[in-house]
Amino acid sequence: MAADDRTDVLVIGAGASGAAVTWRLAGAGVRVVCLEQGDWVDPRAYPHWRADWELHRHTDWSAEPNVRRLPQDYPVNDTGSSISPLMYNAVGGSTIHWSAHFPRFRPSDFRVRSLDGVADDWPIDYATLEPFFDLNDRMMGVAGITGDPAYPPKSARQTPPIPLDTLGATMARGFDRLGWHWWPSDSAILTRDYDGRRACINCGPCDLGCPTGAKASTDVTYWPKALALGARLVTRARVREITLGPDGLAGGALYFDREGRLHEQKAHTVVIAANGVGTPRLLLNSRSARFPDGLANRSGLVGRNLMFHPYAMVRGLFDERLHGLRGPLGCSIISQEFYETDLSRGFVRGYSFQVARGLSPIASATGGSVGDRVPWGREHRRHYDTRFDRTLTVAVIGEDLPEPENRVDIDPTLTDGHGIPAPRVSYTLSENSRRMLDHGIARAREALEAAGAREVAVNPLLRAGGWHLMGTARMGRDPATSVIDPEGRCHDVPNLYIVDGSTMVTCAAVNPTSTIQAVALYVADGIVRRRS
Amino acid sequence: MLEARRNLLAVVLDTLVPASAGFPGAGAIALDHVLAAAAASPEVDALLSDGLSAVDDAARAAGGVGLAPLGQDDRERVLRRIEQSHPAFFDSLVRCAYDGYYSHPTIVARLGLDPGPLHPRGHRLAPEEPPDLARVIARGPIYRRA
Ligand SMILES: Cc1cc2nc3c(=O)[nH]c(=O)nc-3n(C[C@H](O)[C@H](O)[C@H](O)COP(=O)(O)OP(=O)(O)OC[C@H]3O[C@@H](n4cnc5c(N)ncnc54)[C@H](O)[C@@H]3O)c2cc1C
Numbered sequence: 001m002a003a004d005d006r007t008d009v010l011v012i013g014a015g016a017s018g019a020a021v022t023w024r025l026a027g028a029g030v031r032v033v034c035l036e037q038g039d040w041v042d043p044r045a046y047p048h049w050r051a052d053w054e055l056h057r058h059t060d061w062s063a064e065p066n067v068r069r070l071p072q073d074y075p076v077n078d079t080g081s082s083i084s085p086l087m088y089n090a091v092g093g094s095t096i097h098w099s100a101h102f103p104r105f106r107p108s109d110f111r112v113r114s115l116d117g118v119a120d121d122w123p124i125d126y127a128t129l130e131p132f133f134d135l136n137d138r139m140m141g142v143a144g145i146t147g148d149p150a151y152p153p154k155s156a157r158q159t160p161p162i163p164l165d166t167l168g169a170t171m172a173r174g175f176d177r178l179g180w181h182w183w184p185s186d187s188a189i190l191t192r193d194y195d196g197r198r199a200c201i202n203c204g205p206c207d208l209g210c211p212t213g214a215k216a217s218t219d220v221t222y223w224p225k226a227l228a229l230g231a232r233l234v235t236r237a238r239v240r241e242i243t244l245g246p247d248g249l250a251g252g253a254l255y256f257d258r259e260g261r262l263h264e265q266k267a268h269t270v271v272i273a274a275n276g277v278g279t280p281r282l283l284l285n286s287r288s289a290r291f292p293d294g295l296a297n298r299s300g301l302v303g304r305n306l307m308f309h310p311y312a313m314v315r316g317l318f319d320e321r322l323h324g325l326r327g328p329l330g331c332s333i334i335s336q337e338f339y340e341t342d343l344s345r346g347f348v349r350g351y352s353f354q355v356a357r358g359l360s361p362i363a364s365a366t367g368g369s370v371g372d373r374v375p376w377g378r379e380h381r382r383h384y385d386t387r388f389d390r391t392l393t394v395a396v397i398g399e400d401l402p403e404p405e406n407r408v409d410i411d412p413t414l415t416d417g418h419g420i421p422a423p424r425v426s427y428t429l430s431e432n433s434r435r436m437l438d439h440g441i442a443r444a445r446e447a448l449e450a451a452g453a454r455e456v457a458v459n460p461l462l463r464a465g466g467w468h469l470m471g472t473a474r475m476g477r478d479p480a481t482s483v484i485d486p487e488g489r490c491h492d493v494p495n496l497y498i499v500d501g502s503t504m505v506t507c508a509a510v511n512p513t514s515t516i517q518a519v520a521l522y523v524a525d526g527i528v529r530r531r532s
Numbered sequence: 533m534l535e536a537r538r539n540l541l542a543v544v545l546d547t548l549v550p551a552s553a554g555f556p557g558a559g560a561i562a563l564d565h566v567l568a569a570a571a572a573s574p575e576v577d578a579l580l581s582d583g584l585s586a587v588d589d590a591a592r593a594a595g596g597v598g599l600a601p602l603g604q605d606d607r608e609r610v611l612r613r614i615e616q617s618h619p620a621f622f623d624s625l626v627r628c629a630y631d632g633y634y635s636h637p638t639i640v641a642r643l644g645l646d647p648g649p650l651h652p653r654g655h656r657l658a659p660e661e662p663p664d665l666a667r668v669i670a671r672g673p674i675y676r677r678a
Contacts (some may be wrong), residue, residue, distance in 0.1 A: 049651050052635045124676070179667075183668065254650055325655070361645070365634050366627065377550070393619075
């Protein structure tokens with residue numbers, strides 16, 4: 001086995017959080033090595049360059065590793081979960097596929113126990129994270145408008161908002177008629193050239209990658225800057241386990257290189273950024289006499305409290321064409337009318353509405369996220385033509401509460417291409433989440449009808465909707481009820497940090513990445529401070 | 533044999549998505565895609581072969597010499613029986629037929645879209661006025677202070 005030189009900090013995973021941490025540390029003069037199991041994605045490899053681009057959404061460019069099955073992917077046994085985890089393994093991590101919808105958590109999201117008597121408070125708050133939100137916004141580049149009354153005042157957005165276009169304006173009218181909140185989405189997608197990157201050309205399917213570089217995947221935001229600052233990134237380097245020294249400190253990691261050779265990378269400090277499934281997998285696979293149940297797992301909480309955001313999809317059918325194929329697919333406007341707790345609704349916490357764009361040609365036939373296929377046979381043409389470019393989908397994104405039974409553990413038989421045991425995901429939608437989604441579906445129907453929809457179709461729970469992987473190595477003050485401390489350090493192993501989605505104590509009712517990255521930058525700041 | 537399978541598949545596809553309103557049927561448009569999917573996977577190939585045999589048997593049992601000579605309504609009746617009896621085959625065939633049909637440049641153009649790659653052309657949007665958010669702002673803050 002080859003042993004590499006000891007580095008100051010080893011970061012595992014080059015996705016949303018790993019990139020941010022590496023950049024911050026390299027900028028402070030820290031010697032950083034990042035190990036990433038995937039490769040760089042060549043922007044010319046994205047399906048957008050091909051006429052048959054849409055076919056790739058369900059094959060080699062699927063967001064589901066179990067469908068994609070690339071050599072750098074690992075399988076996930078999700079048969080015990082009502083939601084399939086989605087991710088991408090590459091430089092940029094899941095931000096290669098993401099829709100770049102970029103809302104922040106709200107102040108109340110960090111005080112769930114105090115305000116609503118459920119789950120737990122975070123040990124840090126919005127005010128602590130605010131400078132890191134702002135820094136991250138500048139690094140990623142955010143399109144939007146300030147002044148949203150759903151948030152405390154925010155710093156200026158880097159570019160104007162993404163276009164509402166016919167589709168967004170149609171839905172905004174619906175919300176206006178009901179007197180409900182709506183706002184153009186904060187999106188990490190440039191609408192003007194910014195920081196050496198080009199503006200969005202409104203081609204549509206951001207979920208298949210962005211050949212323009214307007215969408216802020218971290219391979220085009222943080223990574224070029226981190227490398228320029230001297231960080232070292234090793235690709236196709238899959239970490240098998242984190243090593244533990246006789247002093248009880250993390251010593252580094254064992255990893256397979258692209259030829260399948262085993263290496264050891266030694267480090268004074270180890271930072272895990274492998275996402276809400278990859279991180280517990282790695283910890284649970286790193287067993288030793290001192291940690292027979294997995295590294296840093298004295299609490300037994302590694303892998304537990306898995307939160308997705310459960311999504312219900314509500315699709316309206318309109319008479320007129322909505323031009324829904326132009327503009328960033330995942331975002332146009334958001335409504336947070338039902339965000340904060342109101343117990344008279346029959347559930348605690350709340351949800352947002354996210355208005356996505358329309359259905360592309362194949363998705364119009366198969367039903368997209370609602371899954372109601374257009375009938376075949378004589379009636380096919382009429383049904384298809386009624387639907388094509390006349391639909392608008394409101395996604396109800398609900399706040400999941402942390403529950404120990406929802407978890408990631410190690411599958412007894414499944415392994416990846418290197419023989420490393422693969423994760424198993426168990427997840428059941430809670431009664432609270434079900435009631436929340438049902439409320440959201442009814443309200444979304446109301447809003448769509450107010451916007452002029454003449455028919456509404458519903459998917460009560462999107463299975464292929466595990467975009468957000470959170471909570472599986474939660475932050476907290478008490479070592480008995482959390483895995484990492486308020487500085488991001490494992491309670492049990494003080495030179496081992498975690499910065500990805502698994503740190504989240506609760507998951508709010510908005511997409512998490514802006515907050516994941518803000519937390520990662522905050523943790524990195526602490527590492528730098530403690531070194532000096 | 534291969535020719536017969538190909539012809540039968542084309543008729544099945546034309547029954548699933550018949551020519552209509554200026555759109556060609558799926559027999560001409562999606563055939564190559566479905567055959568390529570079968571060629572790429574022995575499992576899909578076996579599913580397709582078994583399913584098509586079942587279609588042929590059912591069509592003959594319905595009194596004809598096969599599916600092709602039947603009219604659209606009779607073909608649909610045969611396929612609806614197969615949809616019940618061979619759900620896995622039928623489901624994946626419809627999925628694959630829709631994939632092949634609605635990714636084909638002829639159909640994409642017929643839908644009023646540019647059938648070429650999305651990049652680097654993108655979509656040109658008319659400049660927008662900033663949205664009118666006065667009503668939303670007038671309500672004041674809707675977040676809880678914490
Ligand atoms: C299709 C899709 C759409 C999304 N849309 C949005 C959105 O609009 N807004 C939003 O906020 N979020 C969105 N997300 C979620 C967002 O991408 C994630 O929240 C974010 O990327 C998580 O960051 P992370 O650092 O926790 O993990 P990731 O970005 O997933 O990075 C983890 C990295 O670790 C690497 N890794 C894992 N294990 C190992 C190992 N053993 N050895 C070496 N490397 C390893 C992986 O290869 C990966 O590159 C979306 C996700 C998907 C899949």
